[in-house]
Amino acid sequence: MxxxxxxxxxxxxxxxxxxxxxxxxxxxxxxxxxxxxxxxxxxxxxxxxxxxxxxxxxxxxxxxxxxxxxxxxxxxxxxxxxxxxxxxxxxxxxxxxxxxxxxxxxxxxxxxxxxxxxxxxxxxxxxxxxxxxxxxxxxxxxxxxxxDDSDDHPGGSGNSDTMIVDATCAPSNIRYPQDVSLLNEARENAENLLDVLHDPAEGKKPRTYRKRARKDYLKYTRCRKHTAKMTRKAIGNQLTYLRRDLDAVDGKLSLGKSLTTRQMERLDTIRTIYEQQKYMYDNRTHSVPDRIVSVSQPFVRPIVRGKAGKPVEFGAKLDISVVDGWTRLECCSFDAYNEAGNLQEMAERFREREGHYPSRILADKIYRNRENLSYCKEHGIWLSGPALGRPKKGEARDKAQDYRDECERVEVERRFSLAKRKCGMGLVTAKLRETAAHVIAMSVLVLxxxxxxxxxxxxxxxxxxxxxxxxxxxxxx
Structure with a gap:
């Protein structure tokens, strides 16, 4: 070798x-x-x-x-x-x-x-x-x-270059989360843990009604149309079966039985799923903080994007910046956040790298809040987009400049498209939190x-x- x-x-x-x-x-x-x-x-x-x-x-x-x-x-x-x-x-x-x-x-x-x-x-x-x-x-x-690039507009403070920023979601490879299927998967995992804890020499295994639970789940999923009443009944049934399984597992653990570290983590995930689903079932709501949507990847959260066809995506949310065609990963989190809060940190990191602030920041409308506008004004940075509130009387916008800014901002969308189609960001298949974050960072490097x-x-x-x-x-x- x-x-x-x-x-x-x-x-x-x-x-x-x-x-x-x-x-x-x-x-x-x-x-x-x-x-x-x-x-x-x-x-x-x-x-x-x-x-x-x-x-x-x-x-x-x-x-x-x-x-x-x-x-x-x-x-x-x-x-x-x-x-x-x-x-x-x-x-x-x-x-x-x-x-x-x-x-x-x-x-x-x-x-x-x-x-x-x-x-x-x-x-x-x-x-x-x-x-x-x-x-x-x-x-x-x-x-x-x-x-010289005429679009950079260097300011009096010595600022130069243009930074383009935007946020997106890197979807994880999980099944589309539905409450009934999620509870059924949690129930099957709880039954497997009970099988591991049970010793045949101790006598009869605690009753779990797994065959009846499986039959109820298949009866629901094979229906072509699901009414709200039918869905609520299926969720209630699965919650009952899962509660029985968790009680049986707790009984085995109280007798001195033990599970491996990975199995205990899975059990904690199942308990959290039961508590969240029971809360939503009792309060007739469809939202709960830190909602778990996957048994195998409990760190994945719903990310509301509002895009056509995909209003909600399930994966990590990330911010990138593009300067002269070079892409950098600025922020990555599996919890939903407001991307406007990261703009000032991105500008400061730009100053640490280049020794000066950018002359322009091309960003979406969500980045134009009062804090970011005052920050950019203080440091001589021109933030693209219209002013907040109603247009002032007699105000004349430079529509040609707005159009050029929007055309240049498309560059960050091209970066997202290429990363998702060719660099592995379009569907993250890694199963662990740290390895999923690695895949996202590696896709930026490959870009x-x-x-x-x-x-x-x-x-x-x-x-x-x-x-x-x-x-x-x-x-x-």
Missing amino acids: YRYSNGQISLADFKQPVGMNLKENNRWVKKAQTIPWLEIEKRYAALFTNRKGNVAKPLRLALGACIIQAEYGFSDEETALMIQENPYLQYFCGYPGYDDEKLPFDPSLMVYFRKRLTPEVLGEINEMIVRDAKERQAKEAESKDDS NLRKIQCAFLQLLAFLRASLSPKQKWAIVQ
Whole structure:
């Protein structure tokens, strides 16, 4: 087995498979050359130190595997197999040569990789990649005639650049939550816990009426139309069955029986579901604070978005900012929040990075509250959108500028669209809170890698066009 390389190796030094000539212009070769591996390795190598009984995996292999998974949407098993079979992916992950003898790692280690590469760590790695790419762009721009951007409107305080902000939801891969199906799943989990606690030598198992409960659930779900009276009766029945199961489990625990840590967490989740559903049933309401919508992922909350076709989504809510095409994850939470409260923190983080405030912030109307408007006025930042309240008499709005701002703000929507369609944010399949947050942060990092790749392809096309103009003209004719 080859030893991994922590630093950057050239494709000429890579031991290629027999009969195959790897290309320098391959996207994974170019992508590997745009990531500052040495700097990242020095900063975060301690995260992947050796543990007892396990062989240590280098950071480049772990980070490379997560990037490949986010790029293609592979499962953990498919990711390990693709790295084993593809020499380009092995070069990207730091192999000194092609090796297909065995898997690079056990697929179960992908969970360990995702836990170690937290959103905070990925945020700093994202900054390293963006900073390295901007330095290369600055060197390339020295030989070109760069004109000032007339849309930035630098203020008298020295502010410059434009920051575009917006919020969205990254839906988790859960079944659409309905009260009857959620209670039925909780009841089945409670029955499984009772089976674990019961010892046949102790005599008869406590009666749970599981067959009757299953029959009542199927009778409800097989009806094509559900009236409110029918739904309320089904919820009441499932609550009765679940209460009986929880009493039986409590009786077993009172006798000195024990469950594992994971099973106790599941039991606490089931208790909370019962309490919430019982409260909504007794008070004839459909809302409760911190409502649980999934037994397996109790941290997922309903996020009211108000979008056409999807008024409510179930997953993490997040804020991103886009500056010069570079995307950054500003906030991510599984609890609903008002995104307007994060605008000032995003502007302060911008000042820490760049040394000055942005001259413009393009945001949705929800961000234009009194606190944000006064903050932007104090620091010389122009916040897009109309003023609060009714238009003043004789006020003339610059409609052309408003239209340009709205067109530029579409850039953040394109970032969301690309992240959800191509980078894994559209459906988060991770089951744990920390791994789900990793998937969202990794999708933002992959967005910036895609931008670097597109910039390289555009430069390559420009060079080809400039080096062979006669040949291009002949082809056109």
